[in-house]
Amino acid sequence: MDRTIKPETLKTEFAGKYILDVRRAADHHASAEQLAGAHWKNPEQIADWADQLPTNREIVLYCVRGGAVSNSVVDALQAQGLRARFIEGGIEGWKAAGGAVVAK
Secondary structure, three states, X not given: OOOEEOHHHHHHHOOOOEEXXXXXXXXXXXXXXXXXXXXXXXXXXXXXXXXXXXXXXXEEEEOOOOOHHHHHHHHHHHHOOOOEEEEOOHHHHHHHOOOOOEEO
């Protein structure tokens, strides 16, 4: 499975995805916005929540810019057999592509 999804692709395939916000706690708390329906989970505590994610849906996750945090979480989730990808460019890439955000 691919590791990433382009923001433009996600805009047309958003329905049915489990949206996972894995921004570090400080970044998440400093931001007033998120993708619609996103579930925030602390990436530093992945062992505590990874087994609670849905196995029957594709998981699309994001951090701030789609770097180290997203890569490490995707690695961990794919290793557990989950269908997980991250948004190229993170939430910033999503917004730059015209993706909608909502107040959290």
